[in-house]
Every structure is written in C-alpha cells, then in structure tokens.
Amino acid sequence: MQKYNHQAIEKKWKKNWENSAIYKTKEVVGKPKYYVLDMFPYPSGAGLHVGHPKGYIATDIVARMKMMQGFNVLHPMGWDAFGLPAENYALKNKVHPSDGTAKNIATFKKQLGLLGFTYDWDREVNTTDPKYYRWTQWIFLQMFKKGLAFESFAPINWCPDCKTGLANEDLEGGLCERCGSEIERKPMRQWVLRITDYAEKLLSGLDTLTAWPEHIKKMQSDWIGKSEGALVKFNVIPVQTGIRVKQTGSPVELGMTTLEIFTTRPDTLFGATYMVVAPEHPLIKENLEKISNKKEVEEYLEKAKSKSDLERTELQKEKTGVELKGLKAINPATGEEISIWTADFVLGQYGTGAIFADAHDERDFEFAKKYKIPLKVTIRPNDDLVWERVKNLEECYTGDGVHFDSQFLDGLFITEAKEKIISWLEEKGLGQRKIQYKLRDWVFSRQRYWGEPIPLINCEKCGWVSVPENELPLELPKVKNYEPSGTGESPLATITDWVNTTCPQCGGPAKRETNTMPQWAGSCWYYLTYTMPKDNEGSYDWDKNKINYWNPIDLYVGGAEHATRHLIYARFWHKFLFDIGAVACDEPFTRLQNVGLILAEDGRKMSKRWNNVINPDEVVAEYGADAMRLYEMFMGPFDQPCAWNTKGVVGVRRFLDRVWALSEKTSLIPVKTGIQDNKFPIKSGMTVVLHQTIQKVSQDIDNLHFNTAISSMMELVNEMNKVDTISKDDFILLIKLLSPFAPHISEELWSGLGNKNSIFESSWPEFDAELAKDSEITLAIQVNGKLRDTLNVNIDINEDKVKALVLSSEKIKKWLMSKEPKKIIYIKGKLVSIVV
C-alpha cells in the first residue's frame, strides 16, 4: 500500500476532470435545477489569501452533493473587475487597468484552480468585457427611459483623494469607505438612479425572503428606514422688534411664507413651541433681509458649512444653533406664535430639512434646555413618579401616555391621537399623511476612467439622448492618461474626438457623457449573465427561457459587508427588470448565507500591513487541496469569524491519512449486490453508525453546518478503525460522503475500487431511517435532577419494565434511601427522573 501522496493524486484528477468535462453545466430535461453562487471577487493585485476561498469551498461542496443527488447544477465564477480598487492598483503599479486586470484574473484563476472547484469556465464572466457591459449599459438605458435615471446638480459626497463623487452607501461614518479620507459635500452634475422609487418594494420584498439571515434583513430594512408620519405646514410671518406686523392684506403681501416639516409624531403638535430648520434650508436665504440678527445667523451658517460631515457627527454631544429673530411661525393647531431656529442637528437631506420641536423628543428637549426655549408637556405618563419629573421638565418623556392640553386629542394614546390629527390636518388643508425613507437616491456617476461609459449623448437641441441600443456596447476608449483630473470632470472628457459626436435623434452636434458607472453597477445583474447563452463571437443573448430556467438563485454565499450595498442594489435592478418583463421572478436570491471571515493566527485581519497573510498555494503544496478544503470547513461554524491555525490543517490531514489507510482493510471483502442504487439489504456491524452519518452529513451540508458534518465523518472513521475489516460497500459510502469535501482523494479511492466513472457521476447515499436505528439505547437515570446511573435497554422496552429495572438498581436504591418516590418521569428513549 502506497502512502497518500496528495500532490500526485490532485494533479492527476484535476487533469482528468478537465478532460472529461464533467463540470460542464447540464440542462437535462426532467431533472430539477440548482443554482449555487458565490459573490464574485474583484481580482486585486495581491492575489488570494486563505480567507477568500472559504465561501467558494462551501458552494463547491453543496454543488457536488446536489450533482450527486441528481440536480442540474449551475456553479459558475467570474470577475468584478471595474471600479476604484482595480484602477488605483493600476495607477500605483503603472500599468493600464485593462492589462493589470487581465493579469490579476489569471493569477486568481490559477489559484482557484489549485483547490479543485467544479466551475464551468465556459460560463466565466468579466464585468469589464464590452460584451458583458453592453447589457449593463442596456439596463441603464431602460432605467433612463422609465425616468429612473436622472441628471442632478445637488450636492453630493466627494472624496478628495479618490477624486470622485460617491454614493451614500460608499461612506463609513463620514469617511470614504475605500481610502479613509474625509468626505466633502460638493455640488456637482451627477447621474442619479431613483432607487427610492423602489423603497417600498425593497422593504416589503424582505418578508418573502424566508431563507435569508434575519440580521441581514434587519440591516436592509434599517437602511431603507421607513417612517410613517405627516407633513405639516406652518405659516411664517415677519415680526418687528417683537410687535407683529398688522395683519391686513393677503398673506403674500404680508411677506408670509410657509414652512413645511415632516414628523412621525404629529400628535405632539399642540406642544410644538419652536421650530428648527437645517442651515441649508431655503427659508433662511429667502428671508435673510427680514432676519434681525442676520449677522449672527450668517456667521453660524458659515461655521456649519465648514464643518465636515465627520465633525458634525463627532460633535453631536453638544448641539448648537441660533434663533432666526424677526421671523415667527404660527402653530397651526394652537394659533400661537413660536420661534424659529437654525441648527445643524437638523439634516438638510432628510424629510423637508425642517422640524417642529416639542417636549417629547430627546433632541428637541435638550436643545430647548440649552437655549432656554419654553417647552410644553402634552402627554402624561402612567407612572406618577415619572410624571412628577416630566411635569417639572426634569425629564424628557418619549413613551406612550394620555394626551392633555391638546383639544380634540385629549385622553387619547399616541396611536389614536396620530390618526385623529392627521385626519384633522388633511381636512383643514394644513398637512397630509407622509411616508418618509432614509434611503437616498443612488449617485451613479463617477469621475473616473475605469468603469462602464454611461451611454448617453447630450444634444444642444434634444437634450439627453440614449445611445441607440444597436450601437451598444459603447466601448470605453483606450487612453494613455487615465488619472482622475480632480476637477469633477472624468478623464474621458479630454478625448475630444470621442466626446464630440452627433445626436442620434436630430443628427446635430452633440457631446457624450464622460462620467462612468460606479463599481457596483456590474455586480447588480452578473448572476443573470451566467445563465445567458453566448453566440460564436461570445456575445450574450438575453434569452428569457434560459434566464428563467436557472433563476432565482437557490443559494447565494458571500460576506455580510455587502448587506447594504450590493444586495440592495442588485435587488433594485432585479425588481426593475422584473417590472419591465425582462426576468420572471421578483427577487434574485432565494437563500442567502454569510461567510465568516478567516482571521490571521494573531486574531487580526489578514493584511500585508501586519505581515500575517497565509497563502493558499503553500498550504495546498504542503498538505493538499483536500486538507485545506476540509480544514476551512472544519474550523468553526461557517458564518462565524475564526482565526487560522496551521496545526488544525495537520489534524484534518491526519484524518485523510486514516481514510487512505482504511482502504487497505476493504481489499478482501467482496462488493455486495445493489451497491449502485444504494440499497443495503445486509446489515453489517457498521450499518447503524453509517446511516446515522449519512443522515447527519446530508442534513449538515444542506444547512451549511460543515464543521459538524466533518466531525461526524471523523467519528465514523474512528469506528471503522476499531474493527478488523470493513466491507467495500461501507467504505464506498464513506468516500461518497467525503467526496464533496475532499474530491481528489475520494476520486482516487473510488477509482482504486475499480470504478470507471467519476464518483461525482455516482449517486448520493440515501439515508434509511430503519437502518439508522440503534437496537439498544442508554437511558440516563436521575434522582432529584442529578444523574446517578445509566441503564442499557432495548429500544422497544415498555415503561413499566423500565421503572421496575430502575428501582431494582443498587445505585438507585442507595440514593432513594428507602424512601418512596413521589414521582417517576419517563422520557422514552432518553431518561428516567425520580423525585423523592
């Protein structure tokens, strides 16, 4: 018997699999389909470290089991190669992004190849391939046609380091998610996608995603941030040195304007004692001359403007603001005049950029205390002690209670009061019901080179016109200088012969849009491409039959960091495609699983910076791809972060060595009949534990509990090691269970048993509940809740017999101390509990 030589075996089978094309995606009629997908990587210059393949190993295991279970399996891989990381890498290493990307893809592909995945490389996609982004552009044009893509000049997030505008989702606490620079707000011309039109669908769709982790759904619904409330109009009037201007003439003549606010608590309107507008609110600019402390206000605005977003959030402990003297608002419910303030804790971009303030909101309460603005309590808490403090304005009460001093709301609790006042506002024309979302529209253009060109043309006469669909793809021109200009113009703007074109509508002179799409564009729909057929030139066909055959994805695996970006964006695009009839399902990912990060041995993230990166190539060379695959699945729960430990690889390698050695024990035992269809009429000594393992491993793979699947196989192997011989049938079952995890060694052992086909063309072992049943079980016997004895009995024993046996046990007699048991509890197959 030769020693297990992983290098020779893995090389042999990789080559063999390539030649036999067993991983080509099949669409056999009558078989169910299973589409299992990883979030595709962007091919960075650093190559893979051992953390990257964890998710890929998991999907590969699922894919292989599903294949053996008789599914048509689609398990593809591709490259998300546009965007800032690829471009920054290229700039740093002085290579053209397209050359750098091609090189990195080759490295990634080689590294993935070492691990023996089942990818069908005929279906590989690359987002930077014009044949691919032809359809990215096409989808964008459909959105443009439907008014979902629009030009905006509003201030956006600008990263001075990356020299580009960014979406809200690209920020982390006011910093650029990519480079950590402080973000500025800069007014710029932008293309924006109206994702907010889909806010409600994106939110309600979450309820249908029963196979998604709850915390991811929670993150998405928080990000969408739905609030139900009302818009309320306040009249604003000028006052002169405290004396109101006499009310004669029309409101307009009086200089009266209205200030609209959004609130989720319209029921506190009777207690509104002041208002606050954001520093950028137009009310200030429009009424500047009427403001008596104009100078003070202007100084405050100047200060607020110079504060970055980061400062604004960091300085949140202390709220600042200034009153707009000379202006007053009229509380529409009470008719009282109330003061108006500006403060930067009110955000210009949310709601209407203005609020009314009352005693039942923490921030309003705090601000009023600081600036000694009067407050009026209108809700009485149930608890008298709390009420005492609330009444004296010592505590802000935000909970439910009975309204008072609120006219027709008196005596009502919050929910009823809200309903009633909204009806009243609507009746009087003072306001209306309103649903507000935190989700912002998606800033979709980047002032960078390495992205999909936005296929629009600006004509002096016709305005923005689509590039005709039959002219797609609009290819990204090759340029020498692709560094970002920093002026807010894309590097493409300098290529005049590309920019200057003619209008497709009127034929007149026109200019191309020079901004490109963001990194996230290509990943919004790539999973559809894997299912689209290609013609001889490699062009994709939007073949609805094929797309709708494979989609939606049955299992999608990737990192939790994509919860609020890729996964929201992709759902948005998919829902749009559904609405225009381009796809048949309205959610793209039926089931989602998160991969837990693999940390370095020192517990930190693997990074060049810490010099703690482990390269998979070396692990594969020393211990084998099978050991590496097995270890990454064995190290802990799949969705939990876990530190790498090379000693652990040694452990699973020993396990593989033991499996290898086991094959020796099988050589003299003939194969029983019926092996091919997994029927085992003869019970061997191993049958019970074997069938328990079949059940456990099959269920665990379905649930992605790989660590316990592996430990149960280890237990089986330990059992097999205890006996002198094992039947070939039993051994075959073991290697079939092992094969999705460790494909190379399993294939070698399978072929060593004389099989001519691949183990992955054989069928998955079927679990037989009858065969998995133990005939004898161990009962635990407790006295007063403490374990005092165990009892081996036949599985079919009846209750009376058990009780008699228990009471006759010497150990138990000792603990009963000749007292009469008060109660005897028998849990069938588990335990007997005696109470004295």
Place this chain on the structure above:
RNA sequence: GGGCGAAUGGCGGAAUUGGUAGACGCACAGGUCUCAGAAGCCUGUGGGAGCAAUCCCGUGGAGGUUCAAUUCCUCUUUCGCCCACCA
C-alpha cells in the same frame, strides 16, 4: 446613543420543541515502535477530594421557573458587528 449577535476546558468548537455538558479536532502527558529522533499507533486529559469505588463543583455574573436549564424568563458584565442627531 440605538439595534443585532455572542460568552462553554489550555485552544477551535459540539450539544435546542429543556433531558447523561465538553462530541470532533488541536495542544499536552504517559506508553509502543526505533540505535536515536520524527511520523504513526495505543492510553489519558474540565476543576477539586480519594489507592479506588465514588463524591462535590462546573457552560461570563446574580436571581427565577422546572423533577430537570448551556438551552426559557428578569437583571447585570464583557466582547464583536452594524447604524449613528433620520425628526
């Protein structure tokens, strides 16, 4: 500040409609093999007491429910992740 999740031996972790805590692996110790070492194999391995049988304690901490709690409830500590003035 808010939300979500977690806490089990020296380490990674297992155990859920509440039912024998510590499976499996690592590490460690003893043995075997060897001239010797490595590897492999066998045995042991939560803490404490005892020659032993056996007993006591034990799942971050404090209570509670129960015949029985790692599991359920209340409070609390620590850590991780996400969001962060969203009216």
